[in-house]
Amino acid sequence: MSKARPEVGLFVTCLVDLFRPGVGFAAVALLERAGCAVTVPRNQTCCGQPAYNGGDRANATAIAKQVVEAFEKFDYVVAPSGSCAGMIAKHYPQLFAGDPAMAARAGDLAGRTHELISFLVDIRGMDALDVKFDATATYHDACSGLRELGVKAQPRALLERIEGLRLVELPGAEMCCGVGGAFCVKYPDISNKMVANKTRDIAATGAELVLAGDLGCLMNIAGKLAREGSPVRVRHIAEVLAGMAGQPAIGEGRR
Amino acid sequence: MESTSRNFNANVRAALANDALQSALGKIESGFVANRANAAPRLPEFDALRDQARDIKDHILDNLDFYLEAFEARVLESGGQVHWASSAADARAAILDICRSVDARTVTKGKSMIAEEIGLNDFLEENGIEPVETDLGEYIIQLRKEPPSHIIAPAIHLVKEQIEEAFRGAHEGMFDSGRSLEEPRALLEEARAVLRQRFLDADVGITGANFLIAATGSTVIVTNEGNGDLTQTLPKIHIVIASLEKVVPTLEDTSTLLRVLARSATGQEFTSYTTFSNGPRRNGDPDGPEQFHVVLLDNGRSEMLGGPVRDVLRCIRCGACMNHCPVYGAVGGHSYGWVYPGPIGAVLTPTLLGLDEGRHLPNASTFCGRCESVCPVRIPLLSLMRHHREQAFEDKLSPAAERTGLGVWAFFARHPALYRFATGLAMRALAWAGRKQGRFSTLPFAGGWTAHRDLPAPQGDTFQRQWSARGGRRR
Ligand code: SF4
Numbered sequence: 047m048s049k050a051r052p053e054v055g056l057f058v059t060c061l062v063d064l065f066r067p068g069v070g071f072a073a074v075a076l077l078e079r080a081g082c083a084v085t086v087p088r089n090q091t092c093c094g095q096p097a098y099n100g101g102d103r104a105n106a107t108a109i110a111k112q113v114v115e116a117f118e119k120f121d122y123v124v125a126p127s128g129s130c131a132g133m134i135a136k137h138y139p140q141l142f143a144g145d146p147a148m149a150a151r152a153g154d155l156a157g158r159t160h161e162l163i164s165f166l167v168d169i170r171g172m173d174a175l176d177v178k179f180d181a182t183a184t185y186h187d188a189c190s191g192l193r194e195l196g197v198k199a200q201p202r203a204l205l206e207r208i209e210g211l212r213l214v215e216l217p218g219a220e221m222c223c224g225v226g227g228a229f230c231v232k233y234p235d236i237s238n239k240m241v242a243n244k245t246r247d248i249a250a251t252g253a254e255l256v257l258a259g260d261l262g263c264l265m266n267i268a269g270k271l272a273r274e275g276s277p278v279r280v281r282h283i284a285e286v287l288a289g290m291a292g293q294p295a296i297g298e299g300r301r
Numbered sequence: 302m303e304s305t306s307r308n309f310n311a312n313v314r315a316a317l318a319n320d321a322l323q324s325a326l327g328k329i330e331s332g333f334v335a336n337r338a339n340a341a342p343r344l345p346e347f348d349a350l351r352d353q354a355r356d357i358k359d360h361i362l363d364n365l366d367f368y369l370e371a372f373e374a375r376v377l378e379s380g381g382q383v384h385w386a387s388s389a390a391d392a393r394a395a396i397l398d399i400c401r402s403v404d405a406r407t408v409t410k411g412k413s414m415i416a417e418e419i420g421l422n423d424f425l426e427e428n429g430i431e432p433v434e435t436d437l438g439e440y441i442i443q444l445r446k447e448p449p450s451h452i453i454a455p456a457i458h459l460v461k462e463q464i465e466e467a468f469r470g471a472h473e474g475m476f477d478s479g480r481s482l483e484e485p486r487a488l489l490e491e492a493r494a495v496l497r498q499r500f501l502d503a504d505v506g507i508t509g510a511n512f513l514i515a516a517t518g519s520t521v522i523v524t525n526e527g528n529g530d531l532t533q534t535l536p537k538i539h540i541v542i543a544s545l546e547k548v549v550p551t552l553e554d555t556s557t558l559l560r561v562l563a564r565s566a567t568g569q570e571f572t573s574y575t576t577f578s579n580g581p582r583r584n585g586d587p588d589g590p591e592q593f594h595v596v597l598l599d600n601g602r603s604e605m606l607g608g609p610v611r612d613v614l615r616c617i618r619c620g621a622c623m624n625h626c627p628v629y630g631a632v633g634g635h636s637y638g639w640v641y642p643g644p645i646g647a648v649l650t651p652t653l654l655g656l657d658e659g660r661h662l663p664n665a666s667t668f669c670g671r672c673e674s675v676c677p678v679r680i681p682l683l684s685l686m687r688h689h690r691e692q693a694f695e696d697k698l699s700p701a702a703e704r705t706g707l708g709v710w711a712f713f714a715r716h717p718a719l720y721r722f723a724t725g726l727a728m729r730a731l732a733w734a735g736r737k738q739g740r741f742s743t744l745p746f747a748g749g750w751t752a753h754r755d756l757p758a759p760q761g762d763t764f765q766r767q768w769s770a771r772g773g774r775r776r
Pocket of ligand 1 (some may be wrong): 603616617619622643676677679
């Protein structure tokens, strides 16, 4: 599909919608810069992962059906989250295994769905950014994007294009931060151990800023850093790439 | 082995507070994980071999009865005996009968998870037979009277000082009390010295099997210490205990599986010892046992074969999934409460013991997927854990508050207009409350989150409301 100006449906994701709309606007800005026409379907709430991973297949399927219907007509569907994009691209088709008609529609949606940063680089060929941002940053590879969708090189490639940004690799960048959806509240002590390992590794880099592509991980990491009294700031990578990192960082008060 | 899986949360609390354990667990990343990461790319066809290994195992599962019967026929031809055991109790009884037939006092044992699964050591002791573990790790935990915490490194939860303490206690009077056990080497030498006599004294040797080869009737074990060889060649009787799915068609298939096994487990190209056993000693053989028995354990496997977790029967027990699991790395193997820890245990334990007992294990996962990414036979561990979650949800085994919360959330998620209205109000209220700090250190109903970390406050209006207000493109 090589339309000059492809129609992109933005899957906002529930966390961005509720907690950090700025990431949504950053995604829109980046997609428009990449030559896409962006539409935000009204009938979207969440991708259904809480139900799917909570064992509630009936509700997961109902929510998935709603998403399939809302995003039927777009050339591409893009989410600023590897987790939600992975849910749609890798898991929806399985949800409709017993319903060939829906399975076909879900399979079609799956083929059109992408995580934001990999979409920009792999599909839209974005390789230049007209953005300056002075910071030493490190990057955490969120699990689903990394392992389900192969998001690894793309964010680093774009971050290197930002003038003034020094990227230091995070030791254990591919280790889970411990959020895991409802895992962090069902098994808080294990989750705490995992996120404490993550903030320890972040501190070791000396970076003043942590970036990632998934708001769930970012809220977890930001919440832990704040609890530990760390000055390290936390942002979604899209904010920085879009030149929209002027807003307070995640968990940071208004200055 | 008695399960404590249902007490998972209590086990976890104890594990997180155990400093020695935490220090021992900290070495897994720099050991097993780093070694595998180095070994995998040195074999360019490693991923292709993993596909082959998966296909071999799938083919076996499709034809399990055929290969098992072939294996049995070959064992009989070579003068050995095969004992089919449908349950743990059957397997224990078969082994006891064999031991009693020679009035066995002591048996030496190679490392076997199936022996753990059937609770063999306790059972033998109750019947007046002393089991002696000969794998160093197993020997250590036997002295400490605890179960293994890992399927290939049973004592990985211990630091050197704890091992030294166990040796000084158990070997009192056997060695100079002023000896130095500082060096791991010294510990190893001491265990060797103690075990040497035990090997010679044993009436029966019991080993597990990594593979049972249908074409040849061979049983195969891999070890790095060579203890398995002494266990199975010195005593009069060699008993192999293995579960049904260990059967493999040919030597060639076995070599494919061996290649992925060692690399996945320890990052070795091959384990130090790979030992093939065929029947008892023949006329003219310089050594070997007089009797050769194979106890084939079903214990739920044939039922799994036709069910939703069938894929787990591909497992070759390499341990890579637990080595790479961040939850295992945080809480160690004993927290899982039964024989098989880590992701493989999270699938097997609820299957073999029931969800009532094992429901926590498949839930206590972030689904980070690191286990699946390294499993040499590509078992879809996440899907299988999710299957258990679905079953638990259906059976209403999770706490009522959790199910109610999920139900309320799902209701709103399925009604977008209502959802937009409710979340619009809620987020504005939350954003206002958190506007100065930008986060909450406590919040009603968010205790699970805020116990250990702050909750970032919302920025303000939801994205959906702002998008509408700006007249953004809609559909
Ligand atoms: S599930 Fe896979 S990774 Fe885990 S022990 Fe079995 S074969 Fe190894």
